Amino acid sequence: MARVEYDYDESAETWPYFVITLLAVVLVPTTISYVSKIWSRSSSGRKAQVKKYATSFKASNHDQVSQLTGSKGSGNYFLFSDKTLVFLIVGWSLFLYVGYVIHTTELVADANVFDPWEILNIDSSATEKQIKSVYRKLSLKFHPDKLGSLSDEEKEDVETKFVLINKAYKALTDEITKENFLKYGHPDGPQSVTHGIALPKFLVDGKLASPVLVVIYISMIAIALPFVVAKWWDNVRSHTRHGLHIKTAAAFSSYIINNNPAKLINTETIIELISKAEELKSATNLSSEEIEELLLAQLNRVFFDSKKELQKLKVVSLVPKLINGLVDIAATFRNSELCVKAIEAQRYLIQAVNPTGCSDIEQLLQLPFVEKKEQVSKKIPVHTLGKLTTISDGEIADLVGIDKKNAAEVRSVASSIPVIKVLKAEFKIPGESVVTPQSNAHIVVKLLIKSPAQKGQAKVDDEKLEEKETFESLRDPFSIVQDQPVLACLPESPYFPVTVENSEYVNGWAVLLTVQRDGKLADSVDLLTRGSLSNLELSQKAYSDGEEVQVTTYKLKLNSPTPPTPGDYHFKLSFKSLSYLGSDLDIPLVMKVQEPPKVEDAGVYDIEDPEEDSIAGAMATLRGEKVKTADDDDDDSASDEEDLEIESDFTDINTDTEDEGEDK
Template identity: 40%
Template sequence: MSDSRYSYDENAEVWPYFAMTLLSLVLVPSTWKATIRAIQSEKDYSPKFENGYRPENYDEVEKFRVKNRKSKIFTKTNALIALGWIILIMVAYFIYVQETPEDLKRFDPYEILGIPYSATDREIKSRYRKLSLKFHPDKIRNLVNTTREVMEAQFVEMTKAYKSLTDEDTRKNYLEYGHPDGPQPMKHGIALPKWLVEEKGSPLVILGYGFLVGVALPFVVWSWWSGTKQYTKNGIHTITATNIFEKFAKSNLDNVTFDSLIRLLANSQEYKILFPKIDKDTVYDYLLAYLSREKVEDEIKKLALVCRSVTILEGMLDIAAAFKNVALVRKIISLTQAFAQALPPESSELLQLPIIDKERAIRSGCTLKSLFSLNAKELQNLLGISSGEDLKVARAVASQIPSIEILDAFFKVPGEASVTPNSIAHLVIKFRPVYAGCTLPPPDPKDLEEVDNDVTIKKPLSTNDIAPQLQPIYAPYLPVYLRPKWTVLLVNPRENKTIEHLSTVTRMYTDGKVSTYKVQLSAPMPDQTGQYRFLVELKSNAYIGADAVRPVVLNIEPAAKVEEIEDDISDPEEDSIAGAMAQLRGGKTKKSTVGSPAEYDSEEEEESSSEEEDSDTDINTDTEDEGQT
């Protein structure tokens, strides 16, 4: 039977468990998310290449980096999570030290009698006999009433425990209902003390409940909903994404300039949220000052704006990819390189080097690779470097800037030797980074082959994750550490458009080994045989002059013909059930091989006459057959 009356949690028997459950439901996922964010933050701040060079605003850049790093760890959210765990630990300790009420304890006859679960009937009876001599009411002498009541209650429990193990009916109740007395009454309780609900505390409870349901919960839901809706999956604000899309949709994309892209960037909603009083023209001036490596009065504000620009440019590139205009995509990637190196777009790759004379470097027309073919004196004159120490620093930086060498690029269908019409293929790129001043041997032809196995056939793109992840780049002016990556473009040169979604290479071997990257093509191959020519481009987001391009030919070969297998299944006989069904459907049948009775008779007569002939004659049939043959 169940008790319909409600009881209050006067002895704090229920509410600690209720509070612990609610805290766990909130803290566990929040802590997991915060931990992933902290780990990712530590990865972003991996050690970068150092060469002793310090730009003019080095102190401000380092100050901003340290502040930005701390802000990702010591946040208000993380503080609330830590406070929640402290409360959870306190509640757990309260539950641990609190004694469990008698009516909430689980009835365990073995525990009550103090015997193991493997005890035999003889051991159970012996143990009960000893306890009876100690706790039987007739054996209790000279005890106060309260102690006597406790001893009597213990004796009753021991008797129930003994019966639940020895008496058949009592044991049946224990096994079925968990108690020797059968079903126990069920209590419906409120996990709050009575004084908090029915006395002076009731207005406080009503107020707290109203605040929780009417204010706090809607605010949390609204914050979460608005947070998910305000930013795209690329991490940029929806207003920013809308402005960028509308600008590209209304413009002649082939004639978009770098200045228009910078002004479009300056109009981003992220800057208005970061600095509400700032206007787009001021943001534009700050961004130009950064690209010119000029210090401004509020250097920290400039660095904060540049920090947001890296994410916005990535989102701008994704939006531009939807228009499939190669010229626009290339310009946005060039602008990303410019922000990484704090240089005007499409600058000379030599300007990435520190302590050089910009005018001399531009007039020289040299590349990073050509620097290592000159002697020290020629380099000092070419780059306008006065001391040998400064020359070492410039060379050290140049040796850390890679250029990509595409060794081969081809289309491949997993498990097949050729690409056939309407097949599903992927683009395979074999490449390796080459650093200035380093001469690599020719690649091993085996490294350029694409060998199919069970893993690559089932998961062709699994080879993209074999190589190690690239470390943050050397960019002394950039206020955040940026991991390098190369965007893969598959271009149709006739229409000057991309024909596949953009993908990025973030892993490669840096010791001269050949790396492999595959792009899963979203559309089937053409339905006609022939050759189709494309361009494969790898565009860096971090370095100027580190891009690569290579033509690739798609050769569609005819599919192998499948030999026709002859049908050995003959037509059904006309007298059979299958033949009748075939005739109803208008199918073909053959005459029955089973003869009529007359035919049987004639066959029997022929057989009998032949036997008579065989008996009258003495001819060796085997010899005759051999003679005939």
């Protein structure tokens, strides 16, 4: 009978392979992610159009700011990578060692392996005739009768050899033996089978071995595995997809639901709301009141001793991410007021400007050397950055109350704060010349990112504003946007630390599309984060000529389809800068929904879901009327427009989140 036995890996043949595979499984992905992280960091540094504005101005908390920022935080950067790097080095050296072990251990050929061709010393393609002749020769040579004067040992050797030769010959010629050989790998039928266990012997056979193995086994299966899975799952459960802690998300949503619509939202409201965030509490171990106090101190440019100042800046540096999460939640509720106020609050915190009482000069307060609002002279009627760049250095010094030698620097910072100028904005449906009902549209905006110092129109070729519709662009209309470089924060606020974590939330503009009729958001809030900043360096003449002007393309994808009934729908497209004051832009936008030129298409669109839109329509008329009667104080645009027509999918925006009683 065949014997089955389990064998431990005594000669260390298999287990190094096992270990090396395990190592590779862990090491290769870690290394790839590590390298790509380093690469993306260095390349994003290259791609992002970072132009450092070496300003000689140092805010009172300059040391603490630079301690937290990414630029001086190279130590911080290494701290982050330290653990991974050590792990990788140790891992790879282990990998090399195991590789060396594998390389040096010779494979001991198993004596049991039966290879008839080798025994007969012939080629595996040999014909039967050849086999026969070789067999005859060998059997003559090794025949036991011809052994003559050999020692016993040698005799035995030769005898076994002879038996083997016979077997090999039979395996290749005799039917039954051949079958056995093909089935079991041996002419005698099934042989004893050894299963190697890829464990070194000391783990199994030593005195302590068995307990050690049990302990390892239990700690792996019963402790380590559940721990890792639980930790991962806990993290998934405790954070939303936007990386917000679920408690924070809950606090934000319940604020929006319970918010009294009659109350105005301002920066203080937002700060109060943000300070409840779990992230800030766990990062600082402070109560929400203390956090609120710190944030208000940032707003009012109150500075503390270095330890508390550092804490304050740490809290402030976490705010952009929270604001981003708040805006996402508020946008789902179609609450445009809260979105706008939240983004504004972020800017005020970044620039450390309290708008109350000085909203007319807030743009000037973000400039270096302008530390207090009392510094700004009320006599010179300059409130905007654009106007500031037109006056002389002496006047600038008088205006913001600074030394004349610093005026040039103020001017250069003022003219490098990017503003946008929209050249063209339209609704577009890929592959269609008009905006058809019930289709997925996006907004194409052609704009210039320019300096406030550049005045008037730029003569931009119409060619630059046109997009050729190629097969590629039809497939992915957004690729052209993605190909543009990432915007970087130009002159950084002297009061705010831009870190690796928050930089994605402070660069660029937030884009909000609101419905004119009721002032609600039409879609989720998007970010304009890619574009060309090269225009900032153009002279006024070069800008007006328009030859070197770089046009930035921005596309806003609409998640809801266009209305089912043709007509004009009015929207407002707002660009809200994420970190600068005075870089915002609002443009009106009309969506002209028309039936497509082809008749057959219209048929298809009509059939799609007539039921739903009729119900939605009925609901909308109902809501539209009711809301109007009770909501007059909220916005005048609603009362201006007497158009009560059913506005399809966009009417669901009309449901007034803030008003409790009116619906129904």
